Amino acid sequence: MSAVKTAEQINQRTAEHESDNKTVFGFWVYLMTDCVLFACLFATYAVLHTNTVGGPDGSELFSMPAVLAETLILLTSSFTCGLAMLAAHRAQKTQALFWLGVTAALGLVFLALELVEFRHLVAEGNSWRRSGFLSSFFTLVGTHGLHITFGLIWMFVMMIRVVRAGLTRSALRRLTLLSMFWHFLDIIWIFIFTIVYLMGELQV
Amino acid sequence: MNRRPVISQHNADGGNLQLYVTGFVLSISLTIAAYLMVVNHTLSKWQLVYAIAVLAFIQFLVQLIFFLHLGREMKPRWKLGVFLSMVLIVLIVVIGSLWIMDSLNYRMMSPDMINDYLTKQDGGI
Numbered sequence: 001m002s003a004v005k006t007a008e009q010i011n012q013r014t015a016e017h018e019s020d021n022k023t024v025f026g027f028w029v030y031l032m033t034d035c036v037l038f039a040c041l042f043a044t045y046a047v048l049h050t051n052t053v054g055g056p057d058g059s060e061l062f063s064m065p066a067v068l069a070e071t072l073i074l075l076t077s078s079f080t081c082g083l084a085m086l087a088a089h090r091a092q093k094t095q096a097l098f099w100l101g102v103t104a105a106l107g108l109v110f111l112a113l114e115l116v117e118f119r120h121l122v123a124e125g126n127s128w129r130r131s132g133f134l135s136s137f138f139t140l141v142g143t144h145g146l147h148i149t150f151g152l153i154w155m156f157v158m159m160i161r162v163v164r165a166g167l168t169r170s171a172l173r174r175l176t177l178l179s180m181f182w183h184f185l186d187i188i189w190i191f192i193f194t195i196v197y198l199m200g201e202l203q204v
Numbered sequence: 205m206n207r208r209p210v211i212s213q214h215n216a217d218g219g220n221l222q223l224y225v226t227g228f229v230l231s232i233s234l235t236i237a238a239y240l241m242v243v244n245h246t247l248s249k250w251q252l253v254y255a256i257a258v259l260a261f262i263q264f265l266v267q268l269i270f271f272l273h274l275g276r277e278m279k280p281r282w283k284l285g286v287f288l289s290m291v292l293i294v295l296i297v298v299i300g301s302l303w304i305m306d307s308l309n310y311r312m313m314s315p316d317m318i319n320d321y322l323t324k325q326d327g328g329i
Contacts, residue, residue: 025283028286032289033290035294036290036293036294036297039294039298040297043298043301043302046302047301064242064243072232072235072236075228075235078228078271079224079227079228082224082227083221183267183272187264187267187268187272190235190260190264190267191260191264198238198256199253199256201242201243202252203249204249204253
């Protein structure tokens with residue numbers, strides 16, 4: 001009797017696992033379409049980045065140490081997000097919350113550095129209205145920053161949920177999606193770092 | 205350890221600590237390498253451009269494999285299929301845009317610019 005029950009439970013769990021897999025796959029498809037969105041913005045930037053109409057180009061505007069700091073902070077947050085997922089899968093609530101907190105804090109620092117950079121550019125008269133180069137720059141980097149903002153909001157909501165309801169099945173599934181989103185944003189940033197900042201510094 | 209089967213199965217495709225640490229160390233090294241090469245101007249301009257493009261591509265693969273666990277799913281590999289379709293679309297959009305705009309610039313040249321262009325090409329008219 002108990003063996004039958006266990007078999008039933010396992011069947012149910014397999015079914016649940018399959019539906020979770022479908023959710024993860026659906027989210028993966030969304031991330032891929034988001035990649036296409038970023039590709040369009042990268043293409044726009046690639047076409048427009050020389051159109052400075054006598055204004056400054058990237059190498060005159062970007063502060064490379066700040067950009068390196070932003071990159072390393074985002075990379076570390078992607079890693080701590082992975083650690084949070086590992087802890088969540090081991091059902092270690094406190095550890096998962098700790099690493100999620102670290103991830104969110106690093107994300108906030110990244111966003112703050114980016115906003116400081118934007119404010120500095122605008123204050124010196126180099127806003128998106130200055131040239132085609134700056135329009136495409138603000139659109140591309142700003143869209144990434146907006147994704148980070150939404151990711152942070154999602155992370156805080158998930159932290160509150162985990163604190164109140166624990167690491168339930170649905171919480172675990174949503175955390176999986178959130179971590180995919182966060183890793184994805186880190187991957188987009190590699191290309192922003194290389195194409196916008198490093199190649200900008202080289203005046204390609 | 206009486207782990208529930210669902211959780212251990214999840215763990216199997218959710219990665220492990222070693223994967224994340226490897227991915228993290230590789231990514232940090234690649235980022236710092238690209239940064240130092242550009243800041244110190246270790247190579248000529250175009251060599252540097254190709255070098256950092258290659259480093260970015262390697263880091264892209266590293267993060268896909270070690271952080272997003274691409275290629276670790278069972279057959280049929282739907283995730284990989286969607287990923288490759290995305291790469292195809294991205295390449296068409298990016299290369300196509302650059303090609304079209306370059307061609308447009310070429311066709312919209314003023315007479316002076318055409319002269320300059322031809323001078324560069326085969327020593328002028």
